[in-house]
Amino acid sequence: MSGSESASVHKIAGRIAARFAALKAEGRGALIPFLEAWDPDAATSMEILRGMPAAGADLIEIGCPFTDPMADGPTVQLAGRRALNSGATMAHTLAMVREFRSENNETPIVLMGYLNPILSYGVARFCTDAGAAGVDGLIIVDLPSEEADLITADAKANGLDLIRLVAPTTDDARLPLVLAGSSGFVYYVSITGITGTRTASADELAEAIPRIRKFTDLPIAIGFGVRSPAQAAGAVKAADGAVVASALIDGMVATLDGEGRAGPNSVRVVLDQVQALADAVRSVRK
Amino acid sequence: MNKSFGANSLRSGPDERGRFGEFGGRFVAETLMPLILEVEQAYNAARADPTFQPELDAYLKNYVGRPSPLWFAERLTKAIGGAKVYFKRDELNHTGAHKINSCMGQILLAKRMGKTRIIAETGAGQHGVATATVCALFGLPCTVYMGATDVARQAPNVFRMKLLGAEVVPVTSGASTLKDAMNEALRDWVANVRDTFYIIGTVAGPHPYPMMVRDFQSVIGEETKVQLREAEGRLPDACVAAIGGGSNAMGLFHPFLDDASVRLIGVEAAGHGLDTHAHAASLSRGRPGVLHGNRTYLLQDEDGQIQEAHSISAGLDYPGIGPEHSWLHEIKRVEYVAATDTEALDAFQLCTRTEGIIPALEPAHALAYVSKLAPTMGKDQIIVMNLCGRGDKDIFTVADALGVKL
Numbered sequence: 001m002s003g004s005e006s007a008s009v010h011k012i013a014g015r016i017a018a019r020f021a022a023l024k025a026e027g028r029g030a031l032i033p034f035l036e037a038w039d040p041d042a043a044t045s046m047e048i049l050r051g052m053p054a055a056g057a058d059l060i061e062i063g064c065p066f067t068d069p070m071a072d073g074p075t076v077q078l079a080g081r082r083a084l085n086s087g088a089t090m091a092h093t094l095a096m097v098r099e100f101r102s103e104n105n106e107t108p109i110v111l112m113g114y115l116n117p118i119l120s121y122g123v124a125r126f127c128t129d130a131g132a133a134g135v136d137g138l139i140i141v142d143l144p145s146e147e148a149d150l151i152t153a154d155a156k157a158n159g160l161d162l163i164r165l166v167a168p169t170t171d172d173a174r175l176p177l178v179l180a181g182s183s184g185f186v187y188y189v190s191i192t193g194i195t196g197t198r199t200a201s202a203d204e205l206a207e208a209i210p211r212i213r214k215f216t217d218l219p220i221a222i223g224f225g226v227r228s229p230a231q232a233a234g235a236v237k238a239a240d241g242a243v244v245a246s247a248l249i250d251g252m253v254a255t256l257d258g259e260g261r262a263g264p265n266s267v268r269v270v271l272d273q274v275q276a277l278a279d280a281v282r283s284v285r286k
Numbered sequence: 287m288n289k290s291f292g293a294n295s296l297r298s299g300p301d302e303r304g305r306f307g308e309f310g311g312r313f314v315a316e317t318l319m320p321l322i323l324e325v326e327q328a329y330n331a332a333r334a335d336p337t338f339q340p341e342l343d344a345y346l347k348n349y350v351g352r353p354s355p356l357w358f359a360e361r362l363t364k365a366i367g368g369a370k371v372y373f374k375r376d377e378l379n380h381t382g383a384h385k386i387n388s389c390m391g392q393i394l395l396a397k398r399m400g401k402t403r404i405i406a407e408t409g410a411g412q413h414g415v416a417t418a419t420v421c422a423l424f425g426l427p428c429t430v431y432m433g434a435t436d437v438a439r440q441a442p443n444v445f446r447m448k449l450l451g452a453e454v455v456p457v458t459s460g461a462s463t464l465k466d467a468m469n470e471a472l473r474d475w476v477a478n479v480r481d482t483f484y485i486i487g488t489v490a491g492p493h494p495y496p497m498m499v500r501d502f503q504s505v506i507g508e509e510t511k512v513q514l515r516e517a518e519g520r521l522p523d524a525c526v527a528a529i530g531g532g533s534n535a536m537g538l539f540h541p542f543l544d545d546a547s548v549r550l551i552g553v554e555a556a557g558h559g560l561d562t563h564a565h566a567a568s569l570s571r572g573r574p575g576v577l578h579g580n581r582t583y584l585l586q587d588e589d590g591q592i593q594e595a596h597s598i599s600a601g602l603d604y605p606g607i608g609p610e611h612s613w614l615h616e617i618k619r620v621e622y623v624a625a626t627d628t629e630a631l632d633a634f635q636l637c638t639r640t641e642g643i644i645p646a647l648e649p650a651h652a653l654a655y656v657s658k659l660a661p662t663m664g665k666d667q668i669i670v671m672n673l674c675g676r677g678d679k680d681i682f683t684v685a686d687a688l689g690v691k692l
Contacts, residue, residue, distance in 0.1 A: 067460065067592045068577060070472045071315045077459055089589045115313060116575045120590025142576065144319045146303065146312055167317035169479055174320060192317055193477035 015108040015136045016161055016184040019059060020219040020240065029236025030058035031281040032221055033274050034245035036079035037062050037096055038088035044262040048270050049100055053107045055271040056278020061243060064093050064113030071141045073196035075246040082260055090121045094133040101134030110137040110163060124154045131158030137184040139163045145178050152181055166212055168192050175215045185219040185241065186212060196246030199225035205238035229280030236284050248273055296543040296619055299610065304493020307616060309609035312492040313576045321479045326494040328399045345390050350380050352505065356513035361640040369523065369663035371656055373673040374510050374538065377646065383675035384506060384534045385416035389485055391502035393420040396483035403482045404428045407471040409436055409464030410600035411443025412675055413487030418452035428452040431470040433463035436600050443679055461594045464604050468578050488531025489608030492579030496608050503537025510670055511541055518668060524549040524659065527672040528652040530602035532611045534674035539620060549621065552611065553655045555597035556624035566595035568607040569615050569622045582609040598627035598687060599647035625654035631687055633657060634677065646675030647683065
C-alpha cells in the first residue's frame with residue numbers, strides 16, 4: 001500500500017461498489033448468502049465460504065457469533081450457539097476471511113454481528129484487522145445511527161463500508177439521518193420482526209424500496225424473510241440484492257447428526273441451495 | 287437532560303443521548319429506534335403535563351399503598367450493635383416489592399401513547415407479577431417472558447401471573463434466565479412495535495428506560511428523606527440497597543446523590559464467592575460493554591461473549607447493571623460491595639427472627655452488608671436499608687438451602 005490515504009480511497013470505491021457496478025452493467029441483482037462463522041465447526045464453515053462464489057454468491061455475509069443476538073430468530077440464535085460451542089471467536093472469524101482472500105480477491109465480504117464482541121476486541125484494532133483480513137463492510141445490528149460515531153472514523157480509515165439497516169419503521173423524516181455516512185449498500189430489513197420468521201409481500205416491497213431510493217443512490221439489498229428462490233427473485237426484482245440466511249442454515253441443520261456435527265452432505269446441501277437461489281436471481285433481468 | 291437540577295448536580299443526568307458519563311445510550315436495532323424515540327418524547331411530554339404526576343401519585347397512594355413506612359429495626363440494631371438501622375419498607379407495597387412503583391408509571395405512559403398490549407421480562411417473577419397486576423387493573427393484555435429455569439424455580443409467581451390474566455412464555459434460549467427473557471421480550475417488541483409497550487423492570491435497557499424507571503422509583507428515596515427528618519431530624523449517614531439491575535437501589539440513592547455526607551452503598555450478589563465463576567457482581571468483576579440497549583458493566587469473557595450470572599436470589603441473577611450505577615461507580619459517588627449466598631441466608635434468618643419480617647433474598651443481601659457495616663459505626667449514626675421485597679416467594683429456596691424438606 002502506498003500510504004493510508006490512497007489505500008482508503010482505493011478501498012472506498014472497493015469490492016462492494018465494484019461488484020454492484022458490474023452487476024448493474026450485467027443487468028441483474030445480487031445474491032448475498034449468509035453463513036455463521038464456525039457453524040457447526042471451523043472446517044465446514046470454511047468449506048461453505050470457499051464454495052459460495054462458484055455456487056453463485058455475488059457478495060457474502062458472515063455472521064459473527066454472539067451469545068445474545070437480540071434481532072435474530074431461533075435459527076440464527078442456534079447457529080451462533082453451535083459456533084460458540086465449537087470455539088468461535090472474533091479473531092477466528094477474521095482468520096476465515098483472510099484465508100478466503102488468499103484465493104478470492106473479488107467477492108465482497110460483509111461481517112454482520114453485534115457490537116459487544118467488537119468493543120471487546122477494541123474498535124480501532126478490530127477495524128484495522130478486519131480491513132487487513134479483506135473484510136469490505138460491516139453490519140452492526142445494535143449500532144443505530146445515533147451511536148455510530150464510535151466506529152465511523154476507524155471503519156473509514158480501514159476501507160470498511162458501514163452498511164446501515166433500514167426498517168419499515170424508519171420513516172421519511174429519519175431516513176436521511178440513517179443513510180448519512182452509510183456506504184456500500186443499504187440493507188432493508190423487510191419486516192418488523194426478527195430473522196427467519198415472516199416474509200414481506202411483493203406489494204410491501206414495491207412500496208418500500210422506491211421510498212428509500214428517494215434518499216439514496218446506494219444499491220439496496222433486502223433481507224429478513226427471504227428464503228426461497230422465488231422470494232429471492234422477488235427481492236432482486238424490487239431492489240438490487242437479496243440476503244438469504246435462515247433458509248441456508250436450516251438446510252445445513254437438516255444434515256447434522258444427533259450431536260450437531262456436520263455430515264458428509266453438509267457443505268453440498270448449502271451450496272446446492274445457493275446455486276438454486278443464484279439461478280433464480282440471475283433469471284431476473286433488470 | 288433533567289433540567290430541574292443544576293449543572294453541578296449529580297442528579298442532572300442523563301444527557302440528551304441518554305448517557306451517564308460514557309454509560310447508557312441507545313444500542314438497539316433500527317427497527318426499534320423510532321419507537322425508543324417515541325417513548326422518550328411521550329415520557330418528556332408526560333413529565334411536562336401537570337396532570338400526570340398527580341394521577342400517578344393517586345394510584346401509588348390508594349392502590350399501591352404508598353408511602354411505605356420507615357421502620358426503626360430496634361431489635362436487629364441491638365443484635366448487631368452499632369448504628370441505628372432503619373428499614374424502608376417497600377415490601378409492604380401491593381404485590382410485595384418495589385417493582386410496582388415503576389410499573390404503575392409505565393402503564394400510565396403506555397395508555398397515553400395509545401398502546402394496547404404490554405410485554406415484560408421477569409427473573410424472580412416480582413416484576414412479572416407487578417406488570418400483570420397493573421395490566422389487570424387497566425384491562426390490557428400482558429405477555430411476560432421468563433427464563434424456563436426461573437419458571438421452574440419460581441412456580442408460585444408463575445401461577446400468580448396466570449391468575450392475573452397474563453400469558454407467561456418460558457424462554458429456552460441461552461441459559462434460560464433473566465438475560466434471555468429480556469432478549470426474548472426485545473424480539474417480541476421488534477415484531478410488534480406498533481401496538482406494544484415494553485415495561486422494563488429495572489434501570490437498564492435503552493434510553494429513556496434507565497432514566498424513566500429511576501424517576502418512578504425515586505419515590506423511595508424521596509419518602510425516606512421526609513420520614514427520617516420526621517423521626518430523627520436529619521439525613522442518614524448511609525443508605526444500603528441490593529443490586530441486580532439496580533432499580534431499588536437507584537430509587538433509594540438518587541434523591542441523596544447531592545447530599546455528600548450520606549454514604550451510598552450498593553450490594554451486589556457474590557453468589558458462591560467473587561473469586562468463583564458463580565456470582566452476579568457486574569461492577570466488582572465485570573467490565574464495560576453493550577447489552578440490552580445500553581453500555582454498562584457486564585460479566586463477559588475475553589471475546590465479549592456475555593457470561594451467565596449466579597445468585598441464590600433470582601432477582602439479582604443478571605450479568606449487567608443499570609448504566610447510571612456504572613457511572614456512579616466510576617465517579618466513586620456510590621460504593622459497591624458484595625454479599626454471598628450464605629451471608630444473605632444468614633441475614634434472611636436474622637431479620638426474620640429479630641424483626642418478624644421475612645425479607646426477600648434480594649434485600650437479605652443488603653442486610654448482610656448492613657450487619658457488617660453497622661458495628662463499625664457509632665450508636666448515634668443511622669443506616670437506612672431498602673427492604674425492597676418480602677420473602678414469601680423465597681421460602682422454598684431457603685428451605686432447600688437450609689436442607690429442610692417442606
